[in-house]
Amino acid sequence: MATQTQGRSKALLWSGAGVGVVGIGALIAVAVADLGTADQLASVIGAVLAAVGLGLTLWGQFGGATAPAPAPAAPAAPVVTASGTGSVAAGGNIGSVGTGSGTSPAPGPAAPAPAPARPAPAPGSVTASGDRSVAAGGDIGSVSTGDA
Structure with a gap:
């Protein structure tokens, strides 16, 4: 299960890095063309990415499915x-x-009073x-x- 969680974490990390690189590239392209539009676009994109980051953080912390605990093995x-x-x-x-x-x-003597409990012998x-x-x-x- 730990490998699956690590794989999911790495995928989210690389996805976030990819989105960041594309965003930076787009902002540079718009800034070269029009600095005022780039400023407004950067504000909107920053707010959207902050909300997405908060959502992913909450989902990773509380929303991930947990595997049930394995049942104990029966003794041999x-x-x-x-x-x-x-x-x-x-x-x-x-x-x-x-x-x-x-x-x-010959029949054994009457059963004595039970002795204090002791652990069962190991299989x-x-x-x-x-x-x-x-x-x-x-x-x-x-x-x-x-x-x-």
């Missing part, structure tokens, strides 16, 4: 990988996990590799990786 989803027999990986919190051979873990990879391994991107309540 974490990469969650579990490899190995009975392994578990979670991108967030895990309440209760059992990786044994057919037995369920990243969560990997559980190996037999009966457990990995979490957040808190883990209860885990049993054995048969008992």
Whole structure:
């Protein structure tokens, strides 16, 4: 957006310079022919250019279209990988996990009072590799990786 604004500013600058050069040339030509007419013409042209300059200044300051702010990018989803027999990986919190051979873990204790808020972990990879391994991107309540 800044490049577009700079391009517009340069175009207005060169347009104004071009109008000024043409005006000066016309005034010199008229002054050579008739000095009284050149004086009157210079007064009228000066007043018109002053009004145009004021209008362009106000338009540049207040009337230019502004681009809307870009929407924030959504955070990338974490990469969650579990490899190995009975392994578990979670991108967030895990309440209760059992990786044994057919037995369920004992239910965890009652949920404790919520801990003070802490920032969420940064998006990243969560990997559980190996037999009966457990990995979490957040808190883990209860885990049993054995048969008992």
